[in-house]
Amino acid sequence: MATAAVRMLAAADPAAGEEYFLPARKLLQGNPRQTVWMDHTDPSGQFMAGIWHSERGRWSILYTEEEYCRMLEGVSVITDHAGLQLTVRAGDEFVIPAGFSGTWEVLEPTRKRFVIYEARSAIPP
Secondary structure, three states: OOOOOOOOOOOOOHHHOEEEEOOHHHEEEOOOEEEEEEEEEOOOOOEEEEEEEEOOEEEEEEOOOEEEEEEEEEEEEEEEOOOOEEEEEOOOEEEEOOOOEEEEEEEEEEEEEEEEEOOHHHOOO
8 A cells, every 4th residue: 555755844044935924803912923834724714734823913813723733933922812811932842722722922033833734623614
């Protein structure tokens, strides 16, 4: 039986990233430029991995996906809707569950490796 090839995730090529800005309705402080480098997206679009970078700023978040993160650089503060805070730095690993709501604040430019799974029921038609 043939299987798909396993491949290594590469370091982000600065020229290959997709830059964007968040919608104004999410912004709470600043207007951080963000960049994403996608390493893998499965054929269903439900599972993906890559690297994300953001400049300083603060915005509202509402997760429909499950996300594993490994901080590569910088400092960010993730605050839930009840006000509980988690400060994350280079080397930290954490999971953000689907349904999480609160804010993400980048105190020092942040880069993270991410792996996301979004159940089909959470993907808009």
